[in-house]
Amino acid sequence: REAAATAVGEMGSEAKELIPQLQQLFSDENWSVREAAATAVGEMGSEAKELIPQLQQLFSDENWSVREAAATAVGNLGSETKQLIPQLQQLLSDEYSFIRQAAAIAVIQIGKLNTQQILPILNAAHKSSYEEAVLRFIAYFVSGGEPNAVTLIQWLGSPEEYPYENNKFDDTRKEGKKVLKLFAEIGQATETLDDLRPELERQIAQVVDRVKWDEIQKLLKQLESNNPDATDAEKQAFVTACIPPNNRQRFVGALQAGGKEALKELLDNPYVNVGVAIVEGWQNPN
Missing domain, CATH: 1.25.10.10 (Leucine-rich Repeat Variant)
Structure with a gap:
């Protein structure tokens, strides 16, 4: 037979x-x-x-x-x-x-595959150090060099160096928003990818940590001017309270990464309530 x-x-x-x-x-x-x-x-x-x-x-x-x-x-x-x-x-x-x-x-x-379809290939790149270079090339090849796919390949799939390690990441707010938006679009598709999901979470934290968020810098300068003796924990609490609700969870997640001790300082911090009032006044042109 x-x-x-x-x-x-x-x-x-x-x-x-x-x-x-x-x-x-x-x-x-x-x-x-x-x-x-x-x-x-x-x-x-x-x-x-x-x-x-x-x-x-x-x-x-x-x-x-x-x-x-x-x-x-x-x-x-x-x-x-x-x-x-x-x-x-x-x-x-x-x-x-x-x-x-x-x-x-x-x-x-x-x-050709779309951006979502190359994610399992990038996940597989974690399985063997002998295969990762080949799989990363395949991901690029089947994507046709589409810009979003290229960005993902730079950040995910166990590259030799991540963009923030080789000074290829533009840490402006515009670029940060672009990368985070792309990460958000693929988030759900990575839930079943056991290696890519934690890698994605690490890269989100890196972008949030490294981007020069203009609004936050302005808030911190204002806080330092009005409260020169504020501790780092108080500054964090102030900024967290002032962020628009739809963005707040992202920063709360970053603060949680600091551990229990950092969170203890934030609980019941008077700067949370005071900070909201200050920012509301700061945003009011009158």
Whole structure:
């Protein structure tokens, strides 16, 4: 049966009439037969596209050789299998490097991906130091160099250096808002990506910490002028209270990263209430 499946594959598209028989081999008890059947489908090209659902089922086969053959076959079918991108992305986290490589190559063969779709590739870059450079290149290649994708690749996916480490990050407020907006857009899509999610959270903290937020600088100068003896904790409390509600949670999260001791100083701090009144007056031109 294995030899028969191999022969069908070698015949290519000319063996189209044998597809019903080939389909039966996908459930064969022998893993080598299932592997040969998957390989044959890939070699037959678009003539065998009706067997794409069967290839998808083989992605979860217990045998790693079968999973690798299925991923390779999907790649050979190209754009015909674009609906299987989510399943291929899952294979990028397979325990076997051969399968991860086959899935990555298949993604390239299928065609261009959007910003959300390259996230699993960047997540997979964390799995092995030997593969991260290749996977990061694949993420760039399949994105077509789209600006938002390039920004994500600079910040995520275990790069050798992050933008703030090689002085390539423009720490102006405009650039900071741009990066944070992009991070917000992909936030939900990273919830199931076990390596990328914590990396994203770290990068958000880095941007918030490094950007020169003009409004906050003005508030701190005002506070220092009116209250020259204010402690750092009091300054933090003041700024937190003055931020617009829709932005406040982001800064509260940054303050929480300071630990319990920092939070103790902030609780019941009189500058919170006083600060709100001061800023309301400062914002009033009269």
